[in-house]
Amino acid sequence: MGILENKVAIVTGGASGIGKSVAEIYAKEGAKVIVSDIDIERGEQVVADILSNGGIASFFKADTSTAEENKALVDEAIKLYGKLDIACNNAGIGGLAAETGNYTLEAWKQVIDINFNGVFYGCKYQLEAMEKNGSGSIINMASIHGLVAAPMSSAYTSSKHGIVGLTKNIGAEYGPKNIRCNAVGPGYIKTPLLDNNLSKEQLEFLVTKHPIGRLGEPEEVAEFVLFLSSDKASFMTGGYYVVDGGYTAV
Numbered sequence: 426m427g428i429l430e431n432k433v434a435i436v437t438g439g440a441s442g443i444g445k446s447v448a449e450i451y452a453k454e455g456a457k458v459i460v461s462d463i464d465i466e467r468g469e470q471v472v473a474d475i476l477s478n479g480g481i482a483s484f485f486k487a488d489t490s491t492a493e494e495n496k497a498l499v500d501e502a503i504k505l506y507g508k509l510d511i512a513c514n515n516a517g518i519g520g521l522a523a524e525t526g527n528y529t530l531e532a533w534k535q536v537i538d539i540n541f542n543g544v545f546y547g548c549k550y551q552l553e554a555m556e557k558n559g560s561g562s563i564i565n566m567a568s569i570h571g572l573v574a575a576p577m578s579s580a581y582t583s584s585k586h587g588i589v590g591l592t593k594n595i596g597a598e599y600g601p602k603n604i605r606c607n608a609v610g611p612g613y614i615k616t617p618l619l620d621n622n623l624s625k626e627q628l629e630f631l632v633t634k635h636p637i638g639r640l641g642e643p644e645e646v647a648e649f650v651l652f653l654s655s656d657k658a659s660f661m662t663g664g665y666y667v668v669d670g671g672y673t674a675v
């Protein structure tokens with residue numbers, strides 16, 4: 426028996442990187458997983474891989490920057506399985522690299538809409554469904570930049586700090602309702618998000634910022650997300666936990 430047997434889970438941004446690993450480990454532990462993303466092809470491939478490994482999963486396209494599509498994603502879980510137990514709000518982008526004074530309004534809005542407003546919209550509808558269910562666990566994907574600065578990425582840093590605040594509030598409000606909400610702060614993890622935004626030299630420099638001497642793997646984040654999502658973390662809510670190879674310790 427997996428530790429998520431009989432649970433129904435949503436993962437946003439599940440087509441790639443950390444979200445893909447989370448979807449895979451949820452399914453491996455017995456959850457029925459709805460993989461959501463704007464990238465249909467890669468999302469459907471993640472589902473096909475889960476199914477071929479004996480797991481239960483389906484794909485649902487949703488752009489998390491809109492309230493409507495977050496609601497539609499929750500509705501899909503209810504339609505398919507009658508309830509929602511777990512949600513990992515993971516979809517996110519890096520956004521423009523520029524000093525704050527040069528950050529364009531358009532680029533700022535795009536990052537905040539996807540990384541921060543998207544997580545609020547997700548939580549709003551997930552909480553509604555979980556209240557009906559009488560329990561639930563939400564994991565919001567923040568970053569070490571929910572704690573420390575990322576120079577040239579003010580929108581990203583602000584969005585991730587916002588997620589930490591939102592998560593604390595939900596923890597405080599929904600503890601009595603048996604719904605837990607926690608945020609995870611990965612250090613730099615080897616995913617397409619890094620490869621698409623950073624040069625080889627930047628990646629080499631970033632390795633030196635992690636005392637463990639390397640960048641992280643998506644699976645190393647997914648293992649902790651799994652723990653927080655499961656009943657094993659039954660006394661944890663409103664928290665923000667780094668998985669960062671020591672980045673924020675120095």
Ligand code: NAD
Pocket residue numbers: 437438439440441442443444461462463464487488489490515516517518519539566567568569610611612613614615616617618619
């Ligand atoms: P990734 O680019 O590999 O995956 C992100 C996924 O989100 C992609 O499949 C993309 O299509 C999807 N996505 C983007 N915009 C979307 C939208 N509007 N609606 C739905 N899906 C959307 O990135 P990743 O590195 O796996 O990042 C996942 C999360 O982890 C992000 O929130 C990111 O900020 C966070 N994070 C990543 C790192 C890292 O070093 N990789 C570090 C800390 C935090």
